Amino acid sequence: MDRDAVRLTVMKHDEPWAGAATTTGRNGSVPHQVGAPGALAESLFLVPTRHLVALRDVLRSGEDPEGVAVELGAAAATEGIGWSELLRDVEDVCRSVSGSLPPYEVVRAMSIAWTETAIHDAYETSCEDPLTGLASAAHLRSRLDDAYRLAERSGVSASETAAFVVVEIAAGSGPDVGLLRSLSMLVLADAMRTCFDGDETIARVGEHRAVALVRRSDAIRGYRALRDLLERAVDLPPLRVWVEGLPATSDAATRLLGELGRGASATELG
Structure with missing residues (x-):
């Protein structure tokens, strides 16, 4: 280490749903379309609707759902939606498409994205670094x-x-x-x-x-x-x-x- 390397510098700078029964909730999220066969079940938790629609469409098409699941998990964490609430709404989507619970790969990708986003957001708003105890x-x-x-x-x-x-x-x-x-x-x-x-x-x-x-x-x-x-x-x-x-x-x-x-x-x- 250079014991004399002292540096003191001052910087110079001075998709809407036709026929859907809807209400508006927190942050403009909209509950799901109600009543039509195969539609998404009504939600109490207001998971961002466009991501649930995207998941439903991917599951119906048989495409790889991992990317959509990642976006859904991250969006829900950003909106402050808890994991159990998110999983409940995703279960409703999957049952509306296949009559079964969400595939493992969907739950895994979604949970990782939700957790990482929630931890990052908590750190960004916290006053303290969790490792060192120093200020954030x-x-x-x-x-x-x-x-x-x-x-x-x-x-x-x-x-x-x-x-x-x-x-x-x-x-x-x-x-x-x-x-x-x-x-x-x-x-x-x-x-x-x-x-x-x-x-x-x-x-x-x-x-x-x-x-x-x-x-x-x-x-x-x-x-x-x-x-x-x-x-x-x-x-x-x-x-x-x-x-x-x-x-x-x-x-x-x-x-x-x-x-x-x-x-x-x-x-x-x-």
């Missing part, structure tokens, strides 16, 4: 907005009062890379809490980076303390630590945080 990127964005509003009320620029201290774990390779990264993130989280034990916000952004939002006057001190502590840690992969200045506007800071989460390099950021 969404919470850090909120604190960033607070910092910019406070600076504006004080008649100064947030770029003059706050900065990021960023730590990146090397991407690595091999079959155990995911496990090793997770273990390293736990060590990193503890080290950052040790070095930033005041009112700083420490967040995980992306798979292999963590960021502390600190006072600009404390950034270099915190950088050096964190770098020294991590260099004494054992069994850690190569790390990079640097100070990232905040841009002039809140919108630009949000873009910067997104770039950090996507893994942009320090050179690309500057």
Whole structure:
């Protein structure tokens, strides 16, 4: 690790259904057509109708239903529809087509898509990263907005009062890379809490980076303390630590945080 690689940069930027009995529910979803032979049964749960129609049409045609099942599972999770409610409506669709329960491949694909979407959405809106206990990127964005509003009320620029201290774990390779990264993130989280034990916000952004939002006057001190502590840690992969200045506007800071989460390099950021 380059012990002198301190970087302090400020970015410069200033299908409708004929004859159907319908009502409108949450988010504009529409219950199913009622009463016609072979039609979808009435639903209490308002699973997005167009996806149920697509599933019914694919089952009738004998085509591969996996793609439609994935879309259906993801859409239901996004709408906040629970798994049991979704499965009940899909069972109604399958019975209307074949008189039997949903095929295994439909349930499997749908359940994976529903679970992955639900977990992702929960993480995006949570205040805390479930692995490390650090703040989530969404919470850090909120604190960033607070910092910019406070600076504006004080008649100064947030770029003059706050900065990021960023730590990146090397991407690595091999079959155990995911496990090793997770273990390293736990060590990193503890080290950052040790070095930033005041009112700083420490967040995980992306798979292999963590960021502390600190006072600009404390950034270099915190950088050096964190770098020294991590260099004494054992069994850690190569790390990079640097100070990232905040841009002039809140919108630009949000873009910067997104770039950090996507893994942009320090050179690309500057």
